[in-house]
Amino acid sequence: MTRSVIQDFVTSDHDHDSCIDAALARAQAVCRARGERLTPQRRQVLELVWRSHRPVKAYDLLERLSTSGRRAAPPTVYRALEFLREAGLVHRLESLNAFIGCPRPDIRHSAQFLICTRCGAVAEMDDASLTAKIDANARRLGFKVDDEKIEVNGTCRACRERDAAL
Numbered sequence: 329m330t331r332s333v334i335q336d337f338v339t340s341d342h343d344h345d346s347c348i349d350a351a352l353a354r355a356q357a358v359c360r361a362r363g364e365r366l367t368p369q370r371r372q373v374l375e376l377v378w379r380s381h382r383p384v385k386a387y388d389l390l391e392r393l394s395t396s397g398r399r400a401a402p403p404t405v406y407r408a409l410e411f412l413r414e415a416g417l418v419h420r421l422e423s424l425n426a427f428i429g430c431p432r433p434d435i436r437h438s439a440q441f442l443i444c445t446r447c448g449a450v451a452e453m454d455d456a457s458l459t460a461k462i463d464a465n466a467r468r469l470g471f472k473v474d475d476e477k478i479e480v481n482g483t484c485r486a487c488r489e490r491d492a493a494l
């Protein structure tokens with residue numbers, strides 16, 4: 329896997345528990361470095377985002393939280409998501425209005441997402457040359473880029489292989 333691939337499409341046959349454990353450990357480290365606390369609420373929301381490698385919507389998170397006991401208050405969940413997003417622990421996919429965990433919150437990166445419109449799988453890339461190109465083009469127009477994210481729709485390898493097998 330090249331450096332520009334942050335997260336490949338994930339197949340179902342892997343040890344997902346260790347993905348979650350690693351994500352929580354990284355979150356601890358990121359929060360400590362930022363001088364902030366990974367409160368139980370934030371930790372729980374992050375864990376729920378990481379329950380799968382598919383993007384998850386805020387209201388699905390609310391539902392998951394509510395079934396695990398008392399009803400979760402929407403503002404708490406939104407605040408937790410906002411915290412996680414700012415810390416780089418999750419990304420918000422604008423086209424889906426959904427969130428996905430980032431496996432590399434330790435490095436600053438712009439993100440390019442490949443989104444499978446069939447199964448919802450997402451891969452994340454960080455291609456510096458693409459970012460540089462966008463920056464250069466923007467500069468020519470006197471535009472300063474604050475945040476850059478590219479979302480590309482298509483069909484993932486697994487879905488295409490399934491098609492080919494039919």
Ligand SMILES: [Zn+2]
Pocket residue numbers: 338342343344345347348381
């Ligand atoms: Zn996993």
Ligand SMILES: [Zn+2]
Pocket residue numbers: 334419430431432433437439452
């Ligand atoms: Zn990321």
Ligand SMILES: [Zn+2]
Pocket residue numbers: 444445446447448449483484485486487488
């Ligand atoms: Zn797919």
